[in-house]
Each structure stands twice: as C-alpha cells, then as structure tokens.
Amino acid sequence: MTALLAVEGLSVTFPSPHGGKLTAVDGVDLLLQAGEVVGLIGESGCGKSTLARTIVRLHQPSAGRILFEGQDVGALGGRDLRAYRKRVQYIFQDPYSSLNPRYSVRQTLVEALTVAGLHRGAAQVSRTEELVGLVGLPLSSLDTLPSALSGGQRQRVAIARALALEPRVLICDEPVSALDVSIRAQIMNLLLQLQRDFNLAYLFIGHDLPLVRRIADRIAVMYLGAVVEEAPSDRLFEAASHPYTRALIAATPTADPELERTRSRVLLSGELPRATDIPSGCRFHPRCPEAFERCPVEIPKRTLVEQGHVSYCHLSEESRVEGGLRVG
Ligand code: SF4
Secondary structure, eight states: OOOSEEEEEEEEEEEOTTSSEEEEEEEEEEEEOTTOEEEEEOOTTSSHHHHHHHHTTSSOOSEEEEEETTEEGGGOOHHHHHHHHHHEEEEOSOHHHHSOTTSOHHHHHHHHHHHTTOOOHHHHHHHHHHHHHHTTOOGGGGGOOGGGSOHHHHHHHHHHHHHHTOOSEEEEESTTTTSOHHHHHHHHHHHHHHHHHHTOEEEEEOSOHHHHHHHOSEEEEEETTEEEEEEEHHHHHHHOOSHHHHHHHHTSOOSOHHHHHHSOOOOOOSOOOOTTSOOSSSTTGGGOTTOOTTTTTSOOOOEEEETTEEEOOHHHHHHHHHHHHHHO
16 A cells, blocks of 8 residues: 655755754654554654654755655655645644734635635635634634734644645644643644544654654654654553663653652663764664663664564564574
C-alpha cells in the first residue's frame, strides 16, 4: 500500500554561524498512512519542527525525499505544488503569529478559500459559517479580529483556516503548548474529533508525552536530528527499547503520586550535544547510561524489535540476535 506521506532518508543542513554545517535532520524515514496519527517526540532542538517544516517545503532537504501519494514533492511546481500545499496543512504552536492581525476571522477564511479557488459568492459565505461551527466558534466570531480572541479561540481559527483547504494531512507543531492548561484539553478534543470526522492524518509534534500518547497511533522518537525508536503508542510507553526513550518516559511526571514515588527514574544526564558536532557511533552515547565499547565507534542499525517497533540501539540488535540464536 502506498503511504499517504513518506519521508525517505531526509536530511536538512544549514550553514552554522560559527562555520561548518549544522545537521538539523539526519537521514529520517517516516511513513504516514491516510487517517493515521503519528506522534513525534524528543527534546527541544532535536529537529522535530525542522523535519515538519521541510515536509511543507519551508526548508529544502539536503538529501532524501518526501513522497505524497507516491509523488516526489521536491519535483512539484506550479499547480501541483499549490495542490500539495492545500492537502498538507500546518498548525503552528503560536496561533497569534500565524494569523493576520488586521484580518477578521471572516477575512482570514475567505482569503484561504479564495487563494485555494474553493467556493464563491454565497457558497463561500456559507462555507465560512460552516467552518467556524466545525471548530466550535460562534457565528459572531466571524467579524472579530485575532486580538479580541483568546489563545484557544485563535487556535480554533487557525484550525478552521487549515480545514478550509480540505487537507488530508495536518502537521500539528505543538498546537496546544502555548495555551493555558485549562484550554489544552478542549483543543485536543477538537483535533481528535476532526481527525475522526474527516479521516485526517496528523503528524503531531509534542513535548507532553501523555498528551501525544493519547492522540497518536504510533510515535517516533527523535534525538539530535535522527529517529532512534518508533512503535505503536502504547507499546512505546509499556516496552520502550531505546535507552533515550526510556529516559524521556521516566522523566515525565505522572498524576499518580504513588507511582511517581516508587517508579525507577532513568535520568538524562548532560545537555543535548550541538547539531554541529554530532557524536561518533551512536549519537546518544555521551549521555547513555548503558553505553558500552561498541557505542562510540559504530552507528546502530535499524533493528526490528517486534512487528511495527523499530529501535536504533546496539543492545536491541544484540538481544534480537541472542533471542534468534536461542530459538534456532
Ligand atoms: Fe546507548 Fe549504545 Fe544503545 Fe546508543 S547504542 S542507545 S549508546 S546502548
């Protein structure tokens, strides 16, 4: 089956202000099927947003390619590129900076519909009314400027603008992290509802692991520009294989005080290394509590831990080989 969106061996580099190059994304493979939600997690600065922005061609890849419905996005131009940009929409973290402050909600939606060549005249009016209804805003909001809206309402407008273009994919780049905690659940519920109603595919970037777990079917974990583990969401949280994933999960506070007190913590030591100076071998080795002699000298291979669960760690590979030998 052709994936709706396929990222193949994607790398993105930028010139470093101190000379040399900064590798923000390094050989990432990722698949997104129609109607699927893939979560992307990792520390700040690990390349999640650069990857997402490259998918919508805000950055140019230095290697690899992106396929949408089997077509190479890098080769698209003119009408085909405009069609792709309608189909793959981006929801930014800060809705205020992504909306034109001088446009009312109605003008924002009409502009999106007009640029996309969707609906005219009375049909456009009724479509704008339908769109604000879909995101839970009252009709009276249509004549409101972004400055008169709350953060949650602005994010609803940004979502309505994305929906106006009838997308198949929403790239949600930390869409609730700039909002008040009390509003986050409402926007998450809205995104879940829309995903189900329109069979949308989401690439959902987040810091809040329980929240990403709630929405995502699968989760990819990024470290220093590379995916280090990928698995179905529940599997990742219950049986993470990569030491970095385990450390990220262990560092996540839980609402259960007993669990919080008794569970073992695998603390992440040290800072995320610079993207100009990626460590040799396994890029996680300077911070890994389980590093051994192979780690600084050999890049870990992609290891299938279980169907749908891959890890890039020598330990996963060795336990797989040992398991295989035992079975054989
Ligand atoms: Fe740690 Fe080595 Fe596995 Fe990398 S390959 S995560 S350093 S054990």
